[in-house]
Amino acid sequence: MSTERPEPALTPPADPPASSSAPSRRAFIATSTAIGGTVVAGGLVAGPPPLGAEAAVAAEAAPGSRVSLTVNGVRHTVTIDNRTSLLDLLRERLGLTGAKKGCNAGACGACTVLVDGRRVNSCLTLAVRLESAEVTTVEGLEKGDRLHPLQQAFIDQDAFQCGFCTPGQIVSGVACIQEGHTGSPEEIREWMSGNLCRCGCYVKIERAIEQAAGRK
Amino acid sequence: MYPFTYTKAADTREALSAGRHGGRYIAGGTTLVDLMRETVEHPGSLVDISPLPLGEIVVTKSGGLRIGALVRMSEAAAHRGVRALYPVISQALELSASAQLRNMATIGGNIMQRTRCTYFRDVTADCNKREPGAGCAALHGYNRGHAILGTSDRCVATHPSDVAVAFAALEATVHLLGPDGARSLPFADFLLRPGSTPHREQALRPGELITAVEVPAHPRPLKSGYLKVRDRQSYEFALTSAAVALHVGGGVIREAKVAAGGVGTVPWRLPAVERHLIGERPSDGLWAEAAEQATDGARPLRHNGFKVELLKRTVERQLRTVGGTQ
Numbered sequence A: 001m002s003t004e005r006p007e008p009a010l011t012p013p014a015d016p017p018a019s020s021s022a023p024s025r026r027a028f029i030a031t032s033t034a035i036g037g038t039v040v041a042g043g044l045v046a047g048p049p050p051l052g053a054e055a056a057v058a059a060e061a062a063p064g065s066r067v068s069l070t071v072n073g074v075r076h077t078v079t080i081d082n083r084t085s086l087l088d089l090l091r092e093r094l095g096l097t098g099a100k101k102g103c104n105a106g107a108c109g110a111c112t113v114l115v116d117g118r119r120v121n122s123c124l125t126l127a128v129r130l131e132s133a134e135v136t137t138v139e140g141l142e143k144g145d146r147l148h149p150l151q152q153a154f155i156d157q158d159a160f161q162c163g164f165c166t167p168g169q170i171v172s173g174v175a176c177i178q179e180g181h182t183g184s185p186e187e188i189r190e191w192m193s194g195n196l197c198r199c200g201c202y203v204k205i206e207r208a209i210e211q212a213a214g215r216k
Numbered sequence B: 001m002y003p004f005t006y007t008k009a010a011d012t013r014e015a016l017s018a019g020r021h022g023g024r025y026i027a028g029g030t031t032l033v034d035l036m037r038e039t040v041e042h043p044g045s046l047v048d049i050s051p052l053p054l055g056e057i058v059v060t061k062s063g064g065l066r067i068g069a070l071v072r073m074s075e076a077a078a079h080r081g082v083r084a085l086y087p088v089i090s091q092a093l094e095l096s097a098s099a100q101l102r103n104m105a106t107i108g109g110n111i112m113q114r115t116r117c118t119y120f121r122d123v124t125a126d127c128n129k130r131e132p133g134a135g136c137a138a139l140h141g142y143n144r145g146h147a148i149l150g151t152s153d154r155c156v157a158t159h160p161s162d163v164a165v166a167f168a169a170l171e172a173t174v175h176l177l178g179p180d181g182a183r184s185l186p187f188a189d190f191l192l193r194p195g196s197t198p199h200r201e202q203a204l205r206p207g208e209l210i211t212a213v214e215v216p217a218h219p220r221p222l223k224s225g226y227l228k229v230r231d232r233q234s235y236e237f238a239l240t241s242a243a244v245a246l247h248v249g250g251g252v253i254r255e256a257k258v259a260a261g262g263v264g265t266v267p268w269r270l271p272a273v274e275r276h277l278i279g280e281r282p283s284d285g286l287w288a289e290a291a292e293q294a295t296d297g298a299r300p301l302r303h304n305g306f307k308v309e310l311l312k313r314t315v316e317r318q319l320r321t322v323g324g325t326q
Ligand SMILES: Cc1cc2nc3c(=O)[nH]c(=O)nc-3n(C[C@H](O)[C@H](O)[C@H](O)COP(=O)(O)OP(=O)(O)OC[C@H]3O[C@@H](n4cnc5c(N)ncnc54)[C@H](O)[C@@H]3O)c2cc1C
Pocket: A105, A106, A107, B024, B025, B026, B027, B028, B029, B030, B031, B032, B033, B034, B049, B069, B070, B095, B096, B097, B098, B101, B104, B105, B106, B107, B108, B109, B110, B111, B112, B113, B160, B161, B162, B163, B208, B209, B210, B211, B235, B236, B237, B238
């Protein structure tokens, strides 16, 4: 069931528990995003000059749109700059920092989430296109207090070191299992190749997926 | 990324009308969003074509395949008809990109994808394709990944698509719909060699929409497959690749369709290899001799000379895999 939630206020979402009264890194980022225009416009001024007719829309108010989508069972309606990726929407607006920004170019898989049940790279997904979509992030996998079997398997198999790639690996792994591409270690490796791990935990990641798929 | 307006086209008419007024179509977005973020592309308005009814794969009456432009790479690869009739297509697709990207990317977008030349993607480098007349940084730069066939002194970038190599071998047709109506182009005429205008990559007219790619029925059933050679085992573009489709009847090769990827400015059909095979009996010796013809006209650059030998070996191995040994 999906609960309705109003557009989130542009205050820091989901502050990390740590910290003193000094603003946290996340709070800082969120606030700068809130001031929004400033950051974006700054980038534009520093970048190449506007490009004539084609990019004439530029300058003052960047075109935005309103979009309603469901994330981990919660419905959100947000007004966003059309340029916003699903990854930035999740991390900077909705406070869901599980999906990670590695390359921001489709080349690493750290940002993997499910859209309408299919694994995709959220960095290359424009949020404005997701009207009525159902998005699942790593935060949406556990049931109550129970970890998803693949999350548990990652712990059992010690399938990470720094953990940066892990949310993407787990979401991608959940889809890999659903798709039925777990027939052999080689098949798992091939169908998980869209998720890079710079710590090189591939052997254990493959074992974790085997465990959750019920092959071990 | 530069700002842009966004509209979702409700139907084909709306899309074409927006396209005629300069709107840029977006399908899976895996090429376009990436290049917009790098400011290589900067469309002022995006037209989302995902609602259009172009997402079907139909086995035609004559036994060919019509793959809608909005069919996702993952769907086309998994489709039973595709797997049964043309394994070379599903193999080329499954050896492309990643499972995530294949869930997003479409067949129409795939054949429209732009080169991975790093100078093209770097807006501070000189690139004739990105900025006509600017020069080509790759010509005397680091060109290990670049083309050895179909190049010009203006551009030596490869076309990076895998499935396009299969489409070239199978003599596919691209169906188009524009403000002036529908038309079709042979795949070989759809993608353009750089010549003196490397910024022109496809024979699309302004506002024209790809509606489908059709692979014809071939009178004799073909055995086919795709081999891709790359710097790592998966999730990487081809250094060289080979799409091979053969019909062997009565112990003799009756039909041979061969094309190469990773080496040409467009997917590279290999007619000399095909001619060498027709009427002959399959044998290891034959595969090797035929593969020798694969690099006719090759012009290696400073860092990609290895592709000449690698291409011959790729073609030879894939001929043997598909045609067998006697
Ligand atoms: C990390 C990475 C690795 C990759 N590896 C591979 C690989 O190994 N092999 C491979 O083949 N590809 C690879 N790709 C490329 C990928 O396959 C393409 O990006 C994808 O197929 C493009 O399809 P799309 O639907 O996302 O296109 P989009 O990005 O939506 O569009 C691309 C272009 O096509 C135009 N367009 C789209 N649909 C139509 C239509 N119906 N009519 C007219 N114009 C249209 C758009 O206007 C745009 O100019 C890789 C991509 C990435 C990011």
